[in-house]
Structures are given as C-alpha cells and as structure tokens.
Amino acid sequence: MKGPDAERAILTCADRLFYERGIEGVGMADVRDAAGVSLRRLYLLHPSKRHLVAAWLEDRHNRWMVWFRQTVERRTAEGTDALLATFDAIEEWATSPGYRGCAFVNTLAEVSEIDETHRAIVRTHKRALIDLLAELATRDHPDGPPWLPGALAVLIDGAIVRAAIFGSTTPIADARSAAARLLEVPPCP
Amino acid sequence: MKGPDAERAILTCADRLFYERGIEGVGMADVRDAAGVSLRRLYLLHPSKRHLVAAWLEDRHNRWMVWFRQTVERRTAEGTDALLATFDAIEEWATSPGYRGCAFVNTLAEVSEIDETHRAIVRTHKRALIDLLAELATRDHPDGPPWLPGALAVLIDGAIVRAAIFGSTTPIADARSAAARLLEVPPCP
DNA sequence: TTGCGATGAGAACTCTCGTTCTCTAGTATG
DNA sequence: CATACTAGAGAACGAGAGTTCTCATCGCAA
Numbered sequence: 073m074k075g076p077d078a079e080r081a082i083l084t085c086a087d088r089l090f091y092e093r094g095i096e097g098v099g100m101a102d103v104r105d106a107a108g109v110s111l112r113r114l115y116l117l118h119p120s121k122r123h124l125v126a127a128w129l130e131d132r133h134n135r136w137m138v139w140f141r142q143t144v145e146r147r148t149a150e151g152t153d154a155l156l157a158t159f160d161a162i163e164e165w166a167t168s169p170g171y172r173g174c175a176f177v178n179t180l181a182e183v184s185e186i187d188e189t190h191r192a193i194v195r196t197h198k199r200a201l202i203d204l205l206a207e208l209a210t211r212d213h214p215d216g217p218p219w220l221p222g223a224l225a226v227l228i229d230g231a232i233v234r235a236a237i238f239g240s241t242t243p244i245a246d247a248r249s250a251a252a253r254l255l256e257v258p259p260c261p
Numbered sequence: 262m263k264g265p266d267a268e269r270a271i272l273t274c275a276d277r278l279f280y281e282r283g284i285e286g287v288g289m290a291d292v293r294d295a296a297g298v299s300l301r302r303l304y305l306l307h308p309s310k311r312h313l314v315a316a317w318l319e320d321r322h323n324r325w326m327v328w329f330r331q332t333v334e335r336r337t338a339e340g341t342d343a344l345l346a347t348f349d350a351i352e353e354w355a356t357s358p359g360y361r362g363c364a365f366v367n368t369l370a371e372v373s374e375i376d377e378t379h380r381a382i383v384r385t386h387k388r389a390l391i392d393l394l395a396e397l398a399t400r401d402h403p404d405g406p407p408w409l410p411g412a413l414a415v416l417i418d419g420a421i422v423r424a425a426i427f428g429s430t431t432p433i434a435d436a437r438s439a440a441a442r443l444l445e446v447p448p449c450p
Numbered sequence: 451t452t453g454c455g456a457t458g459a460g461a462a463c464t465c466t467c468g469t470t471c472t473c474t475a476g477t478a479t480g
Numbered sequence: 481c482a483t484a485c486t487a488g489a490g491a492a493c494g495a496g497a498g499t500t501c502t503c504a505t506c507g508c509a510a
Contacts, residue, residue: 096285097373099467110488111469121468172372177422181370183361184286198426217442222435223416230419233366237387246411253406253443288497299458300499310498452510462501471492479483 079117081107086128091175095125095185122187125179129193132175137200144208154208155224155255159248162228166235166244173236174229201225213255220254227251268306270296275317280364284314284374311376314368318382321364326389333397343397344413344444348437351417355424355433362425363418390414402444409443416440 085106089098100121104111118124140161147157165171172178176194179186205228206221213220227247234243274295278287289310293300307313329350336346354360361367365383368375394417395410402409416436423432 092372094370094372096371100469101467111490112488115469116487173370177366177426178370178372180426181283181362181367182285183281183283183367194426198423217438219435219438222432223439226416226419226423226432226436226439227412228419229422230415230417233418233422234387234415237366237369237383243411243415246408247415249406249408250412250415250439250443254439289499290497300460301458304499454509455507457504457506459504460502463499464497465499466497467495469493469495472490473488475486475488477484477486479485480481 078107078109078113082109082114082117082124083128083131086124087132090125090128091132091172091178092170095179095182100124121185122189125185126189126193129176129179129190129197133193133197133200136197137204140201141204153255154212155205156248156251158205158208158224158228159231159244159251162231162235163241163244163248166232166241171236174232177229177233198225198229201228216255223254224251267296267298267302271298271303271306271313272317272320275313276321279314279317280321280361280367281359284368284371289313310374311378314374315378315382318365318368318379318386322382322386322389325386326393329390330393342444343401344394345437345440347394347397347413347417348420348433348440351420351424352430352433352437355421355430360425363421366418366422387414387418390417405444412443413440 082103086098086103089102089106100111100114103124104114107114114124118127140158143161143164144154144157147160148154152160176197179190180194202221202225205224209216209221209224227250231244231247235241271292275287275292278291278295289300289303292313293303296303303313307316329347332350332353333343333346336349337343341349365386368379369383391410391414394413398405398410398413416439420433420436424430
C-alpha cells in the first residue's frame, strides 16, 4: 500500500472506529487491523495516539463542514429557507445508521485522553458552525436579531445531543419549529 | 466509619471525581483514596465499577433535579418568568468553578464504559428535564405551542454543551433571548 | 481469656493498551 | 551476485486499572 492510500485508509477507519466506540474504546491495534497497515507505518505517519486523534478530528471537521454546507444548499435549492434547512440536514444525519451525536462533543466528554490541541479543534468546529449560520442569516434574514446565529447554533447542538440520547428525531422537529418561529417577523407593537 | 457515612462519602467523592475527570479517568483506587474507605468496603457496597457508576448517576440525577427546581423557584419568586428562570439557573451552574457540561451527556459520550443501565438513567434524566419544563409551561404559558417544552429542553441542552465548549455564558444568553422570543405572543395575523 | 467473625491496608493477579524492538523478507543498486 | 535500506508481522515491555486475596487487627460474646 502506498503512502497516501495508507493515510486515507487510516483516517477513514479511525473515523468509523472512534465515532462508533469512542476514543478510549479503540486501540492502536484496532486501527491497524481495520486499515490493514502495519503498526510501524501507523506510528511513522502518526507518532502517537494523540497525534492520530488530532488528525482524525481535523479530517472529520473538514469533511463534516463540507457535507453540512452541501446538504443545506441542496435543501435550499429545493425551496426551503436556508436556516431551516440546517435542521433538515441534521435530521438526515440523525436518521443515518450508527448515529451517535456530535463526535466533537463526545471527544470533549472523554476528558482523560484529550489535550489542548483537541480542545482547540473542537472549538474551531463549533465556531465554524456558528460562522456558517451567521453567513446564512446575513444573506437571508438580515433583519434578524444579533443573537440569531448563536441561538440557532444552540438549537442545533441541543437537537444533536437529544436526538442521540433518545434515538428520536422529535428534538430536531421541536428545534426546527422553534427556529421557524424565531424567523417570523417580531410581534406587532 | 459507619455504613451510611461511608456510602455518602463514596458517592460525594465519586461525583467530584467522575464529573471532573470522566469515568475512564477515575480508578476505583482514586475513589477509595478520596472517600477514605477501604477497597473492600467499596466493593461490598458497589460490586463493580459499573454498579458504582450507576449509583453515582442515580444520585447525581436526584440531587441535580432538586437543585434545578429550587433554583428556578427562587428566581421565579424574584419575579422572573419561570421558563426564563431555567436559563438563569443554567448560567449559575455554568459560572461555578469546575463546570464541565452535563455529566449525563458526558457519560453517554464515553461509550466504552457504559451499559444499558447507564443509558436508561441518562434518558430518565433528560426526560425529567422536559417533564419539568412541560409542568412550568402548562402552569405559566398554557397557550404556548405543543412543541414549547421540547424546544426549551433543546435550548437548555445546547446552551449547556456550548457553554462548556467555549467556557462562556454567551450561548446561554443567546438561548435565553430565543426563549424569550418564543414566549411572546405569536405575530399578529 | 479465648475464639470467631468482620474490617482495613495493601499486595497480587490478570488483562488491556500504548509504544518500542526484533527478526525476517524483499528489493533496488553497484 | 552482494549489500544495504525498507517495511511488515508480531513479540516484548512497562504502566495502569479492575478485581480478588492475604493477613494482621479489632471488637465482642461465651
């Protein structure tokens, strides 16, 4: 196996394993077996498990943001308000097999294997979500209140975590209803 | 040390340690040292770490619900709308030292040491939160939409997790602003 | 006093896991 | 063909943790 192929296989398998079982539930030998590389190559590419986790988080952040933006755009093209479409994207995700909530929130919860590098990536991810929402709000709802992107981010993260806990899309539907209400014009004077 | 005292010491110390470091970051020896009991007594009272974790979750659930209800009531007595007071309670919590988000969400994220018993307690806890919100909504906002308690629960959980990630109360303020808007009368026809 | 059950302190056992080391095989080059 | 570098397979090592076991001690009843 060539270098780039091995790196892709490692990150792909690490993503599946870490998301499925949590960081502490996956050993380096598990990643080795799943990716079909030698332990030697694994450690040459990622000098320690911490490095591997950091590389995984970076990779997942990039792929998730691309997926989320594309899914929202697709729904928007079908006529849905862009900000409401974010909840449809989350619902798509939450109904996919193996859904376990937000990998970044889960990683932060596993405090014993996390370091400041990991924390920084998690913050970057959540900051990127709010930035994307602010971008959509500025474009489609320029008269909304200044706290709108932050509130939508809270609704999205709350829906992600409650959907994972209950294995249900009801929290996402509730959050979407609330968001729709927030996007309506304010009450008459 | 007597039986009840030992049990109290164990649960109190387990709460501090598990919440601070995560379940996997705490060994039975750590609990023994902190509680000042022998490993023998620890295992007599809780036959395994899973049992101890379950007992901790039950205890924390009970104490958290009592604290939350009391804090909301206190704020309500000071003139705040009960449903908005829930966000003030969360803000009090989030600004207290050692805040690390929701222990139940964090526990669910540590998938490798969790079993169905633990999952059930987490669901019970989150169900209890939404039930409390429904109770307050029925009492103070009987004309609100049916999704209101669910949406408030999503806002609260999202605020809890984002406040933990950013170490900031801004998400809680944003969530409170959104909740206030939701509680206003719907737009005029 | 003597014996017995309970208790505490902590050693010991077993297993897991991150990381490193060894040994072997293959391959490209002089 | 010989040699030297590379890479894979997996053993080995050391640390840590859950759980159990040993043994000395203490309190109390006969």
